[in-house]
Amino acid sequence: MLKDYYKLYINGEWVESESGEFFETSNPATGEVLSKVAKASKSDVDTAVTAARIAFETGKWSRFSHSKRAQVLNKIASIMRERFDELVKAEILNTGKNIPAARGQVTQAIEDFEFYAGVALTSGGRTNPMPNNFFNYTLKEPVGVCGQIIPWNYPLMMAAWKVAPALAAGCTVILKPASYTPITAYLLAEICTEAGVPAGVVNVITGSGSEIGPYMTEHEGINKIAFTGETETGKDIMSKASGTLKRVTLELGGKSPSIIFADTEIEDAVNGSLYSIFYNTGQSCEARSRIFVEESIYEEFLNRFVEKTKQLKVGDPFNKGTHVGAVISSSHEKVIDDYVKLAVEEGGTVLCGGSRPEGKEFANGYWYLPTVISDVTNESRIAQEEVFGPVVVVMKFTNEREAIEMANHSIYGLASAVWTTNHAKANRVAAKINAGIVMINSPISAFPGTPFGGYKQSGFGRELSLETFDLYTETKSVVSYVGEKQLNMFGL
Numbered sequence: 001m002l003k004d005y006y007k008l009y010i011n012g013e014w015v016e017s018e019s020g021e022f023f024e025t026s027n028p029a030t031g032e033v034l035s036k037v038a039k040a041s042k043s044d045v046d047t048a049v050t051a052a053r054i055a056f057e058t059g060k061w062s063r064f065s066h067s068k069r070a071q072v073l074n075k076i077a078s079i080m081r082e083r084f085d086e087l088v089k090a091e092i093l094n095t096g097k098n099i100p101a102a103r104g105q106v107t108q109a110i111e112d113f114e115f116y117a118g119v120a121l122t123s124g125g126r127t128n129p130m131p132n133n134f135f136n137y138t139l140k141e142p143v144g145v146c147g148q149i150i151p152w153n154y155p156l157m158m159a160a161w162k163v164a165p166a167l168a169a170g171c172t173v174i175l176k177p178a179s180y181t182p183i184t185a186y187l188l189a190e191i192c193t194e195a196g197v198p199a200g201v202v203n204v205i206t207g208s209g210s211e212i213g214p215y216m217t218e219h220e221g222i223n224k225i226a227f228t229g230e231t232e233t234g235k236d237i238m239s240k241a242s243g244t245l246k247r248v249t250l251e252l253g254g255k256s257p258s259i260i261f262a263d264t265e266i267e268d269a270v271n272g273s274l275y276s277i278f279y280n281t282g283q284s285c286e287a288r289s290r291i292f293v294e295e296s297i298y299e300e301f302l303n304r305f306v307e308k309t310k311q312l313k314v315g316d317p318f319n320k321g322t323h324v325g326a327v328i329s330s331s332h333e334k335v336i337d338d339y340v341k342l343a344v345e346e347g348g349t350v351l352c353g354g355s356r357p358e359g360k361e362f363a364n365g366y367w368y369l370p371t372v373i374s375d376v377t378n379e380s381r382i383a384q385e386e387v388f389g390p391v392v393v394v395m396k397f398t399n400e401r402e403a404i405e406m407a408n409h410s411i412y413g414l415a416s417a418v419w420t421t422n423h424a425k426a427n428r429v430a431a432k433i434n435a436g437i438v439m440i441n442s443p444i445s446a447f448p449g450t451p452f453g454g455y456k457q458s459g460f461g462r463e464l465s466l467e468t469f470d471l472y473t474e475t476k477s478v479v480s481y482v483g484e485k486q487l488n489m490f491g492l
């Protein structure tokens, strides 16, 4: 089903990279090579930018009527539905995630295109109140050529979060997926063409992030960089984008808290918190990797949480019963393990996990057991730095004020969760948490239409929502004088 070799997708065609160089992409659950992938260099970026620029300037896409754009976005969604099993399989093979995670993410990617089809149909400028004899309206114009750089944890969903709003707004796109996970981005490009997106509107290139990423960021032919990835990479992008004053949106890392109040339904909070950290093998930007539990239920919560963590089935992502799949790479497995060792040096107790699983099925590929750590302070590095793996720290608090202070003690501010049966308290705490997303009695938050993005060093800009559409547009203000007597401001 997968191709042996994925070339670059530029101007509606598969093209060889100029250097002819390629790299290999693998299955993290087995270590097996899946395909070769063309390695773009700077000259290939130039080729893609030229294609996207011509497609934009000639209005091939931006001058499509709103209803035609919406039809094409819906068509992309319907082809994705027809190819659902293929997309799910490709995503599992390339990421090692389990079946429910892959199915859920492909479903959401489809729904993103449907959501933005609706947005394309209904979004426009507005008229503003004006003094007598003046009339003002605004136009929402596409920002132009967009460089979109995405990570490996949700490859297709991140591609949809970026491409769908850009297309709805009338932009053209150069999408750069992470080198670990390029396959579904290429499938999406193919689907876009099949659905009627004109050549040059959606281009996909692959290659070294540290080489072509900065080149895209500094490129004069690109108007906007939409980036999802690590906070440090985001900082590099922000500084490099300043040379051309590019529009930038940054969706970055997190160290998100769950606050568990004593009046919660403990069983629900345990189940919800398990999913909140171990979903996608903990490789989620919004993973709630710090759990704060009210003192009076701390022991009970922790015991039940550890017991259930031990019951999670780690293993072959294609097995129906698997809860936790592989981690993305050998180097990432080591990063996770190093963090667990650091936690122990910091005085932490590893209550379960803390190593690779044992057994024949784990002989190859990259794995880490779901890991629960207690006895660390909120100031420790394990409680402050993003591990991006199946590792959670559990701490206790004594009252509401302390819970909020502990939750907010972080350079990040992406997601958060509050577990309580007291709705007044839940909403009071939600208002005081410094994060872009608060979940109340829910482990999930990302639905098409709900703004997704961070405060503080988790970045800025929003994905998945109406706000996102705005971030792919410029607002043009048109002011007309409509009085009968012409203005003569200098009185000459």
Ligand code: NAD
Residues within 6 Å of the ligand: 149, 150, 151, 152, 153, 154, 176, 177, 178, 179, 207, 208, 209, 210, 212, 213, 214, 217, 228, 229, 230, 231, 233, 234, 236, 237, 250, 251, 252, 253, 254, 284, 285, 286, 386, 388, 414, 452, 453, 454, 458, 459
């Ligand atoms: P990463 O920053 O290493 O890479 C992300 C992308 O940037 C890749 O395509 C990479 O090739 C490219 N890149 C690397 N160096 C670059 C540079 N100097 N300039 C431009 N591009 C460059 O991140 P990752 O390891 O792929 O992903 C994990 C990170 O992504 C985590 O920190 C996670 O929290 C974050 N993330 C955030 C969100 C969100 O919505 N906030 C969602 C998913 C993942």
